[in-house]
Amino acid sequence: MELTHVPPKATDAFPPGPPHRWWGLPLLRAMRADYLGFTAGLQQAHGDLTRMRLVKEQAYDLFTADLVREALVDHADALVRWQRGIEVFEQVFGQSVLVTEGETWQRQRRMLHAAFTPRRVAGYAALMREAAHGALDAAVPPGEREALVDMDALWTRVAMDVILRTLFSSRVEADARDAAAAVQVLSETAMREMFWPVTLPDWLPLPGKAAKRQALRLLKGLVGHHIEARRREGDTPREDLLAHLLALRDEATGASLSEAEVFDQCMVSFQAGHETSATALLWWSRLMAEDAAALQRALAEVDTVLAGREPRPEDLPTLPWLGATLKEAMRLYPPVAAIMTRRTTREITLGGHRIPRGALLRITPWVLQRDPRVWEAPGEFRPERFMPGAPPLPRGAWMPFGTGPRVCIGQHFATLEMTLVAAMLLQRYTWRLPAGALPAQPVLNVTLRPRGGVRLLLSRRSAAVAAGR
Structure with a gap:
């Protein structure tokens, strides 16, 4: 309506x-x-x-x-x-595209657009799949058919690995683990500080300040290390996001991003590119566990379309139900x-x-996104709202990536990443809530996460079933 x-x-x-x-x-x-x-x-x-x-x-x-x-x-x-x-x-x-205004923002946005077009983002698909392989294959220990899995840890590992590979062509287990923890600290800190008129100096011996300092040092050190290593490589060809950032030129002036701008854009891509995708996938997997029919339909669609092969960017239009479940999850829990x-x-x-x-x-x-005048039964998980042929929605009624000139520049990246790794999870497992699982309670810390995380029982699927045989 x-x-x-x-x-x-x-x-x-x-x-x-x-x-x-x-x-x-x-x-x-x-x-x-x-x-x-x-x-x-x-x-x-x-x-x-x-x-x-x-x-x-x-x-x-x-x-x-x-x-x-x-x-x-x-x-x-x-x-x-x-x-x-x-x-x-x-x-x-810093002074990244997420923060700047006026002419500076317009120049940065214009330049960065070239690094996030659908065609450019499709080139990261192989890196996304590589990142998902190890974590998804190991979610249920070898030799076991089923396991109770901490989905928060799983999706955080996958999304962090994706951003490390696509941004820096690198993956270090310790980096991913420590960086994920630092991101959570900074999100919780930011939410608290927004309700104060000023930010008190971080050197003060106040609750949370030491953790914030440590988290900032860790993330800035990690990003700075990768950028410095890349500059030492010289002309070694790369196809990751950092290489594209370093190669960007302003069409109007021919100028490149400054060293500070490259660093700041990497910080945005690193934190925002990991946390929002992991959070969306966490809610999606929880909602699918609560709706056996939706999960079975997604399993059947993935099996039919992919027939056991890995998902590719061109598969997204042929996986409409999977896409609809992801969109509906982001409607309920943006x-x-x-x-x-x-x-x-x-x-x-x-x-x-x-x-x-x-x-x-x-x-x-x-x-x-829960307005009952627009969404029938707004609190219910109904992916059919986003299927082809469904009644059109008012423009702006669904806006997990924002709208207007400031719409999220990474929305194509996030959509591709979430669809590919969700399809890969479906190829490997079916899942359900454990007995006695409590209703999910959302907690807002810049991103919206379920209190206490999500634990699901993942069961291995046979290779023959996933391949449609």
Whole structure:
């Protein structure tokens, strides 16, 4: 069902919202305790466009696809990233495309686009498959038919191996293990720090600061080591992402990325490219374990289409059910479920309301992608929503990769990676929840992860069955 959006006449009246008491500090405490629950309740109580005062800020929440597109597409030139979020992310990502604004961002985005086109990304498929082989084959110990597997650890290992191979043509088990732990530390730290007006110096002896310092040193040291090793190699030909970053030239000026920019883009690719894919696959495997019919249909599709051979980029259109299950998993549990915030640089109009210069606009995919006016039974796992022939969705109703000019530049990479490794898991195993498994509880730490992880019983499939014989 598509919502019909007819912009009303502009008004100076404020949209509805919660009462402003004690400078909005009770609202901030409620958001910090349960951001997703608070935001969902905000829409239910006050409607699709709400306003609240938080200390000196005016914050507007947008709860329909039309309002989101009106903001991020129609008024893209009047928005910048939320400065507090940028301050937090800049500590890890420097002046990368995730952080910069204006002409710098436009130049970086223009240059980086060439490294992430569907054709270029398809060239990484072999590296993705190589990365998945070892971890998936070893998920159930040799000689055993079934095992209880920590899926969080499995998908983290696969995704970390993928990014190490595609970014640096390298794989070191210790690097992958330590880097994965560092990424989790930084995600948890970033979520906490966003709710403070300033970031206290990392040298202070405060809870979490030592772990943050160690995690930053580890990731920056790892990335810096690989870049320095590549520069020492000279003209040795490579086909990984780092080689493409070093070779990029601005079509307008002929200039390359600076050393600092190459480092910062590698940091973004390393952390974001690993964590979001691993998180999406974790939710997907849990949801498939809960829906035996969906899992069996995916097994049959993979067996029929691939007949035992490895999946390739050109197979994606011929695996529509598998693709639909991944999309539905990202609808229910978007890896980036919230904290998509922009600041207006001039007055704009949204939903008929004048939004002043300097206001904060907050977008929460968790709420948008569970709107019962768009999604029938929004809390249920129904992959058929994304199958060919299904009713069309409003533009922007499904946005795990964002929308507008700032849409995730790595979405083709992530889609290919997730589809290939999911198909490879299906070729090897079927799975189910262990007896007594508790319902999944999402926890927001920049990415949305299930509390306590996911443990599933994986059972080996015979080679003959997977090959369709």
